[in-house]
Amino acid sequence: MNDDAFVIDVAGVNKSFNGKRVVRDLDMQVRRGEIYGFLGPNGSGKTTSIRMLCGLLTPDSGRGTCLGYDIIRETAEIKRRVGYMTQRFSLYEDLSIQENLDFMARMYGMPNRRQVVTDALQRLGLTDRRRQLAGTLSGGWKQRMALAACMLHAPQLLLLDEPTAGVDPKARRDFWSEIYTLAATGISVLVSTHYMDEAERCHRLAYIADGRLLARGTPQQVLEAAGLTTWSVEGEGLQQLAAQLRDLPGVEQVVPFGATLHVSGTDAALLAQSIAPYQASADYRWSAARPGLEDVFIQLMEHAQDNGA
Amino acid sequence: MSLRGFSWSRFIAMVVKEFIQMRRDRLTFAMMVGIPLIQLTLFGFAINSDPKHLPTAVVTADHSVFARSFVAGLAHSGYFEIVQDLETESEARRMLDTGEVQFVVTVPVDFGRKLLRGERPVLLVEADATDPSATSNAITALVTLGQTVLNRDLTGTLVALQPRQPPYELRIHRNYNPEGLTHYNIVPGLMGVILTMTMIMMTGLAITRERERGTMENLLATPVRPLEVTIGKIVPYILVGYIQVSLILLAAWAIFEVPMQGVALLLLCVLAFVAANLSVGIMFSTLAKNQMQAMQMTFFFFLPSILLSGFMFPFRGMPQWAQAIGEILPLTHFLRLVRGILLKGNGVAEALPHLWPIALFMLVVMCVGLKRYRKTLD
Numbered sequence: 001m002n003d004d005a006f007v008i009d010v011a012g013v014n015k016s017f018n019g020k021r022v023v024r025d026l027d028m029q030v031r032r033g034e035i036y037g038f039l040g041p042n043g044s045g046k047t048t049s050i051r052m053l054c055g056l057l058t059p060d061s062g063r064g065t066c067l068g069y070d071i072i073r074e075t076a077e078i079k080r081r082v083g084y085m086t087q088r089f090s091l092y093e094d095l096s097i098q099e100n101l102d103f104m105a106r107m108y109g110m111p112n113r114r115q116v117v118t119d120a121l122q123r124l125g126l127t128d129r130r131r132q133l134a135g136t137l138s139g140g141w142k143q144r145m146a147l148a149a150c151m152l153h154a155p156q157l158l159l160l161d162e163p164t165a166g167v168d169p170k171a172r173r174d175f176w177s178e179i180y181t182l183a184a185t186g187i188s189v190l191v192s193t194h195y196m197d198e199a200e201r202c203h204r205l206a207y208i209a210d211g212r213l214l215a216r217g218t219p220q221q222v223l224e225a226a227g228l229t230t231w232s233v234e235g236e237g238l239q240q241l242a243a244q245l246r247d248l249p250g251v252e253q254v255v256p257f258g259a260t261l262h263v264s265g266t267d268a269a270l271l272a273q274s275i276a277p278y279q280a281s282a283d284y285r286w287s288a289a290r291p292g293l294e295d296v297f298i299q300l301m302e303h304a305q306d307n308g309a
Numbered sequence: 310m311s312l313r314g315f316s317w318s319r320f321i322a323m324v325v326k327e328f329i330q331m332r333r334d335r336l337t338f339a340m341m342v343g344i345p346l347i348q349l350t351l352f353g354f355a356i357n358s359d360p361k362h363l364p365t366a367v368v369t370a371d372h373s374v375f376a377r378s379f380v381a382g383l384a385h386s387g388y389f390e391i392v393q394d395l396e397t398e399s400e401a402r403r404m405l406d407t408g409e410v411q412f413v414v415t416v417p418v419d420f421g422r423k424l425l426r427g428e429r430p431v432l433l434v435e436a437d438a439t440d441p442s443a444t445s446n447a448i449t450a451l452v453t454l455g456q457t458v459l460n461r462d463l464t465g466t467l468v469a470l471q472p473r474q475p476p477y478e479l480r481i482h483r484n485y486n487p488e489g490l491t492h493y494n495i496v497p498g499l500m501g502v503i504l505t506m507t508m509i510m511m512t513g514l515a516i517t518r519e520r521e522r523g524t525m526e527n528l529l530a531t532p533v534r535p536l537e538v539t540i541g542k543i544v545p546y547i548l549v550g551y552i553q554v555s556l557i558l559l560a561a562w563a564i565f566e567v568p569m570q571g572v573a574l575l576l577l578c579v580l581a582f583v584a585a586n587l588s589v590g591i592m593f594s595t596l597a598k599n600q601m602q603a604m605q606m607t608f609f610f611f612l613p614s615i616l617l618s619g620f621m622f623p624f625r626g627m628p629q630w631a632q633a634i635g636e637i638l639p640l641t642h643f644l645r646l647v648r649g650i651l652l653k654g655n656g657v658a659e660a661l662p663h664l665w666p667i668a669l670f671m672l673v674v675m676c677v678g679l680k681r682y683r684k685t686l687d
Contacts, residue, residue: 056529056686075684079532090527094333095326106322107531133333 007032007157007188008053010064010071015048015057022048024211026062030157030190030204035183037202038192041301045211046192047087050159053190054084067157080108083150087161089142091149093135097126100134101149108153120148140171147178158182160191164198176201196294207297209304215296223296229268230291231275233261235284248274253298264295319533323541327515331545341511345503345553349560352499357491359446365412366393368401373421374462379432382458383414388447401435411437411444427470485652493568496561497647498620500554501640504579505586505614506607508550512590513603515542516682521599526686535682539675543587550583551576561651570654578646581664585639585671592678614640639667 008030015023023045030036040046051057053066055075063070069077091100101120105113121127124144137145143163150158160179164172176198183189191202199205199219206216215222233241238261242254245263250270255262265271279286331338367380383389389412395401401413415433423430434451436444456472463471486493516538519525528538554576561567589610597603615621617631618640624632635641642663649655649663 051686054530056526058685058687076532079530082530084527084530086523086526086530088523088526090523090525092326092330092524093522094330099326099329103322103326104531106318106325107533109316109318 005031006065008036008064008066008190010053010066011062013049013052013059013062013064013071015045015052015060022211023052023059026208026211026213028064028206028213028216030188032188033183033186034203035179035189035191035201037199037205038190038208039194039199039205039297040192040208042194044209046208047161049208050084050161050190050192053078054082054159055079056084080153081156083153083155083158085143085146085150085158085160085163087165089134089146091134091142091146094133096131096133097121097124097137097145098130100145101152104149105152110153116152120152124148140167140175143167143171143175144178147175151182156187158187158189158191160189162192162194164193164195172198196292196297199293205293207300209301212304214300214304219293223291223293226291226296226299227266228264228291228295228299229266229271230262230264230289230295231271232257232287232289233263233278233284234259234287237283241278241284245275245278250274252302253295255295255298262289262291262295264291264299266299314534315536316532316534319531319537320541323533323538324544327542327545331549337511341507341549342552342556344507345500345556346560348503349496349499349557350564353492353496353560353565356495358442358494359489359491360443361387361447362390363388363411363443363447364392364409365389365414366395366401366404366410367391368395368398368413368415370418371416371420373424375421375424375459376416378462379416379458380414382454383451386450386454388450405435405437408437412447424470425467492565493652494648496557496565496567497651498644500557500561500647501582501618501643502615502620503553503557504550504583504643505640506611507553508546508583508586509590509593509610510604510607511546511549512542512587513593513597513607514600516591516594517597517600517603529684529686535679535684539591539679539682542591543584546587546590547580547583550579550587554579554583568652570652571650571656574655574657574660575647575650578643578650578660578664578667581667581671582639582643582646585667585674588671588675588678592674592681595678595681595683614638617641619644636666637670639670642666 006029008028011027013023013026014021026045026049028049038046038050048057052059053071055066055071055078058072063072065071066078067081069075069081071078092103095103098117098121101117102113105116110116118127121130126132126141126145134142134145147160147163158179164175167175172195179189179191191198193199202219204216204218205222207214207222215225217225235241238256238259242256242261245251245254245261250265250267250272251263251274252266253262253264255264263271263275275286278284365383369376369380380391384391392410393404395404398415401410401415404410405413413433413435415435417430417433420430420432434448436448438444460471483489516525519528558569558572558575562569590607593603593606593610597606613634617627617635618624618638619635620640624635624641627635646655646660646663649659653659
């Protein structure tokens with residue numbers, strides 16, 4: 001039954017807490033072996049969505065499957081086959097690394113528990129420190145250990161909720177190379193993140209804001225679908241220029257990027273018209289820029305807020 | 310909730326984890342061992358429901374041999390300690406008001422002469438009865454004293470003045486505790502009280518702690534079932550309960566010389582009692598949102614357990630409705646069990662009527678706990 005193309009296939013999923021709708025009509029399909037990025041601002045419903053996928057929360061309405069099992073009725077089957085890494089470190093800080101892994105291996109009833117734990121420790125490079133209490137590990141090591149813990153039972157799908165939040169760049173890069181390795185072995189990964197560079201590493205993305213799915217597809221598709229035109233400006237007095245540009249018709253975003261300013265809008269003609277007088281000025285050097293995912297997402301978020309208001 | 314799908318592997322995972330965490334939490338572990346010992350020695354020695362040597366002031370306006378005999382008789386009874394011989398009643402009243410003395414005995418003018426004339430003079434004993442239990446035994450002793458104290462002085466022609474004997478003899482046997490030692494009653498009772506408090510609190514915190522530390526999310530994401538979590542958290546504490554019971558029994562025997570009969574049967578009853586308390590703790594921790602609430606619930610349950618179970622006050626002295634509440638509490642039945650077995654040498658037949666209410670209580674509470682245990686984060 002797991003030969004379906006989709007490891008996650010949900011439609012029309014809703015969830016409210018105390019009358020507040022946190023997830024609205026979520027449709028999501030994740031293909032086998034794919035790294036699927038799940039993006040959105042804080043409180044947009046990412047964690048709630050992930051929890052519904054692995055049976056930790058029951059959707060108010062909607063239906064769907066995870067690894068071919070119903071997300072409402074067959075949560076026990078899903079839990080056995082999914083590796084879920086929580087946003088907050090949720091292993092036992094007063095247990096050592098080995099004890100934590102041992103606990104998880106027992107929880108999943110691994111037949112060759114000792115071997116599995118030894119291997120995991122070796123892969124982590126923590127064999128020497130296996131007796132160290134988990135609470136004394138640094139943020140990066142905690143994340144790696146948590147990943148190892150949710151990988152023990154060889155799940156077919158990994159749900160990672162902001163796995164790299166608060167982790168230094170080196171650890172972040174190592175973490176991602178590990179995820180790539182896993183994906184290459186056929187494991188599917190759903191990963192939520194705030195980082196744009198991580199978003200660009202994903203095979204496909206979904207962007208959620210205020211419980212609504214606003215965009216999805218490959219990073220390229222998301223960029224194109226946004227239809228954003230972006231100009232980059234260099235020169236003196238960019239602060240004043242930014243203030244002037246912000247109120248012009250067709251200018252939807254003015255964002256400083258180091259020594260440059262990114263000016264974006266969805267209506268290319270209107271944007272060109274508005275900035276034309278400034279392009280004539282010798283003070284500034286204008287060049288057409290490729291919009292980034294960040295530009296697109298900020299665009300989407302602001303639109304969502306406008307609609308919501 | 311059924312046994313179907315119960316996994317020994319997951320159950321053992323829980324038990325092992327709880328043991329490791331218990332061992333790492335040094336302070337809690339020290340408390341589990343320390344609390345019973347400290348409380349036992351403290352309360353075992355301190356609590357006494359038969360207070361003696363109560364401070365007594367005497368106002369004597371008569372110096373006859375009878376007055377002196379009476380006052381000497383008071384002191385001899387052991388309940389009264391004459392601390393002051395006063396001249397005026399106002400001084401005596403002041404001492405009673407301030408609590409310097411518990412009793413004031415007033416011997417009126419011409420007590421001896423009136424007595425000889427057969428006028429039945431009045432001897433006034435005023436007691437500070439704000440705490441009835443502090444004075445009641447002394448007052449009882451006073452009545453018996455009145456019957457006999459003057460017999461030695463009323464001889465010869467005065468024999469006629471002796472109080473008349475009742476036409477029958479009253480014989481009282483204080484069974485199981487002939488000397489009326491309070492600690493025979495208190496020490497076994499303390500075992501129940503200590504177990505109630507520590508067992509409920511420990512498990513009450515057990516699940517709320519998982520929720521507060523965020524580890525519940527990980528636990529729920531695993532295939533673990535409510536019964537595995539619940540039993541897995543109960544079993545380690547049963548062992549702790551037994552450690553506490555052993556310590557208490559050892560101290561009761563070594564320090565307080567409480568009779569030890571039927572220890573094997575008692576240890577069996579302890580199992581039911583401890584399990585019942587642990588299920589209460591588990592139920593509380595499924596209801597409480599945080600450890601603070603779990604603590605509050607523990608005390609909410611603990612107070613009636615102490616006050617209505619017959620530990621502090623005689624069970625039969627309570628009104629029917631209070632007894633009905635008391636009958637529900639496991640501690641009530643455990644107290645009867647432990648006192649019955651240790652002091653009276655009760656056997657299985659006498660123990661059973663108190664064993665099943667504990668088992669029933671546990672079953673009900675356990676079901677509520679399992680029902681309330683949420684498999685999701687909703």
